[in-house]
Amino acid sequence: MFESVQQLASGFTIATTFYNLFYCLIGAIVGTLIGVLPGIGPIAGIALLIPATFGLHPTSAIIMLAGIYYGAMYGGSTTSILLNVPGETASVITCIDGYQMAQKGRAGPALAICAIGSFIAGTIGLFGLVFLAPPLAEAALAFGPPEYFSLMVFGFIVLSNVTGTSLTKSLMMAIVGLIIGTIGLDPVTGDARFTFGSVSFLGGIEFVAVAIGLFGIAEVLTNVEKPLEMLEQRVIVPRLRELYPSLQDLKKSITPILRGTGIGFGVGLVPGPAPVIATYSSYMIERKISKHPEEFGKGAIEGVAGPESANNSASQSAFIPLFVLGIPFAPPTAILLGALLIHGVTPGPLLISQHPELFWGVIASMYIGNFILLILNLPFVPLFANILRIPKKILLPLIILFCITGQYTVNNSVFDIGIMLLFGALGFLMRKWAYEGAPLLLALVLGPRLEVAFRQSLMISHGDFGFFINRPISMVFLLATVLFLVIPLIRMTLKKQRRGEVKQ
């Protein structure tokens, strides 16, 4: 433990260099803007800005991209409270009581509690990360190809279970992602697959293009489809002096903040859209244990404090599986995995020992980033709120121009812009047909690693599938996977039976 503290101190030395502080600040500001602006979420935001980090040292690059991620989590709450439009999915819950508070002229305290709660959650989450990541990394050294394969399968099943309306549909999307991931050269034999004789396909499908298409372009197209008059909304802009919460507000919020932090941290460690589940769970728990549950939905500050803290804490602990196992459990961390690989860093159990400057530097920068966001968010809320006044008919073309330019800079390839547009159209249709994009993206990023782990396991075991069950850790993951598949089926059958009994 003492070693971790020492390493963290060295991380602070790295994070407080002029350049790293600068990139942390840029990441926090850009992230907040991305979170504030409806139409571009953290996934598309991070994907878009990966090319801007090409010239940077990997540590500075990841510091900036991580800053965008948690900055977006902060910023997302602003639109939820002021506009009743969540800037990103994790802020949906904040709309319920946050907007009601704004309607009652209490937008300032709601925003302030969001920032304070997020800061406290970020601080506690950081300590969790510091003390949990190194021992987990050591444990993960025992993982071989079958364990990685089973863990990834488990991740897909859990993610598919918790996203969207149907497990079958989410699983189908994950398989589509895996199939798209096989395009290009076979990682083992080097044979070309699904390239149709084109050189452009040999390198595979660029995941940045898929991410921007599915989450950026598709969101813009969804907005374009709405009637023009619906694109503009009234923005409530609080004054600076109205931002300070009362002592009573703080008293009411402190326990929901601490509870939200705990819930968020735990949820962030398991596969799935952690911030979304964490905010929802925190809101439900706060409402259940509240002495005045009737106030929820009418502007209860606890309904803002708990979920916002859970949101920030979950996005922080989501870095643990990414850094320690090299396996992202959610799309934003999947994009960060892609960014790490682009910068020549392979996350996994050896990351802490092989790249301590990156691991501890990024962790320390997260704390600094949280502090920057606390300072930034409160006084600049009126400014961010004014950005929301930019009409969408101007904002949407600007986002498109930025998407096209950003995508071209990844590989200087017009072909990649075409891929981005194709996935944009696909993402738009998927939204209409209620198919989730998150499992597809995660499968695309993890697909090649899953395939290699699968084939290596079978090579080691001479084609024996029992190998996956004979290894204890792998068996635990596979058993958990089966449980996740079977439990919803049992529940559904029981529900049907009950309905049948009621009818009889």
Add this chain to the structure above:
Amino acid sequence: MNRYEMAGGMVLFLFGAITALLSLRMPIGTFRMAGAGLFPLCLGILLMVLSGIFLLRFLLKKWQSVKKEEFPSEIPGSAMQVLFFMGTMILATFFFKILGYPLVSFLLMVALLRILGMKQWPFNISLSLITAIASYFLFVQWLKIPLPKGWIGL
């Protein structure tokens, strides 16, 4: 489940079938020494099975609980807006290298603003011009990104 979701299921079934068929043209190998086609073949079959189950469940309901959502015979105005938007982006991509970044960004902005209802030409053109110049200075001059110059040579 509605008919749009069913259409999605059909597309996925077809996608799985095509993947499986194309995989069969590659070396399959054995489980001990898998060829390039084995993994995508398994995925294609799995997708066919899942989408098959999905479609079967839909058919078993025999349209009873299906929401009566008909495919529209005419494309609504808002959908036309999406089509125009998408078409403009495809055109911009096609002419990206030929016309060059500054000109494409200007024309793209003019067209997209117009589609979204910016009908005053002077405002539309000046806003597009400012955006094109600003993005040119940001990406080409400041960030030194080698964007296509096209025939205007900028």
